[in-house]
Amino acid sequence: MNQIGIQLFLELKVCDKKLLDNFDHVKSSMISAAKISGQEILAESFYKFSPLGVTGIVSIPKSHLSIHTWPELGYAAVDIFTAGESFYPKDAANILIDSLSCNDPSITEIKRG
Amino acid sequence: MNQIGIQLFLELKVCDKKLLDNFDHVKSSMISAAKISGQEILAESFYKFSPLGVTGIVSIPKSHLSIHTWPELGYAAVDIFTAGESFYPKDAANILIDSLSCNDPSITEIKRG
Numbered sequence: 609m610n611q612i613g614i615q616l617f618l619e620l621k622v623c624d625k626k627l628l629d630n631f632d633h634v635k636s637s638m639i640s641a642a643k644i645s646g647q648e649i650l651a652e653s654f655y656k657f658s659p660l661g662v663t664g665i666v667s668i669p670k671s672h673l674s675i676h677t678w679p680e681l682g683y684a685a686v687d688i689f690t691a692g693e694s695f696y697p698k699d700a701a702n703i704l705i706d707s708l709s710c711n712d713p714s715i716t717e718i719k720r721g
Numbered sequence: 722m723n724q725i726g727i728q729l730f731l732e733l734k735v736c737d738k739k740l741l742d743n744f745d746h747v748k749s750s751m752i753s754a755a756k757i758s759g760q761e762i763l764a765e766s767f768y769k770f771s772p773l774g775v776t777g778i779v780s781i782p783k784s785h786l787s788i789h790t791w792p793e794l795g796y797a798a799v800d801i802f803t804a805g806e807s808f809y810p811k812d813a814a815n816i817l818i819d820s821l822s823c824n825d826p827s828i829t830e831i832k833r834g
Contacts, residue, residue, distance in 0.1 A: 612791060612794070612796065612798070613798060615730075615798075615800075617728075619833065619834070650766065650768050650776070651764075651766035651778075653763065653766070653780050655763050655764075655780070657782065657783070661783065663763070663780060663783055663784075663785070665764070665766075665778050665780050665785055665787075667766050667768070667776060667778050669768070669770065670774065670776055671776075671789075672778055672787055672789075674785055674787070674802065676726070676783050676784075676785075676802070676804065678725060678834070681725070681834075683725065683834055685725070685726060685833045685834065689787065689789070689798070689800070691789065720732070720798045721791070721794075721796060721798065
């Protein structure tokens with residue numbers, strides 16, 4: 609079986625703690641990142657936790673982006689799963705790194721399929 | 722920073738092709754797997770593609786499960802992300818492996834945070 613998709617794991621450390629806890633900002637950043645796929649957004653769900661943190665997922669055809677934030681640690685775990693050639697996941701990753709003011713991001717890529 | 726969560730990547734190969742294309746079955750399998758976390762399901766979204774394939778995500782607090790299926794290849798890519806100790810992601814993985822009749826599954830675990 610040939611490679612079907614790729615997945616990026618973003619370990620976003622030393623990010624802006626206030627931004628990581630800002631529901632509207634996290635959501636809009638994720639939507640912006642998903643839109644560069646050029647594909648329809650099938651669904652999105654975002655939740656704000658008390659006292660801290662946001663969980664969010666954006667689903668696009670045979671792909672998704674997810675984020676879980678720990679503002680108290682300045683940390684967010686992001687996944688970008690994509691199949692097909694129209695979606696440039698590293699561009700989406702860079703949108704999130706910039707938007708969340710992450711000063712120690714790392715990106716790991718794995719092949720799926 | 723200590724480890725915050727773990728993530729399992731399931732490469733599910735040689736699965737039952739009809740089950741991978743059965744929307745209701747994929748959805749109920751994912752919901753069953755999520756429920757063993759004992760946590761509230763915040764959201765779920767599932768989509769059937771034409772002619773083949775299902776994409777689905779279940780969001781639980783600071784955790785999620787995702788699946789993308791390629792029935793024509795007998796393949797599904799599953800992620801299980803979990804933070805905290807109440808969720809046993811390998812149990813969730815085994816539910817999906819059994820439910821989708823996967824004869825060549827592999828599980829890779831990575832630490833997050």
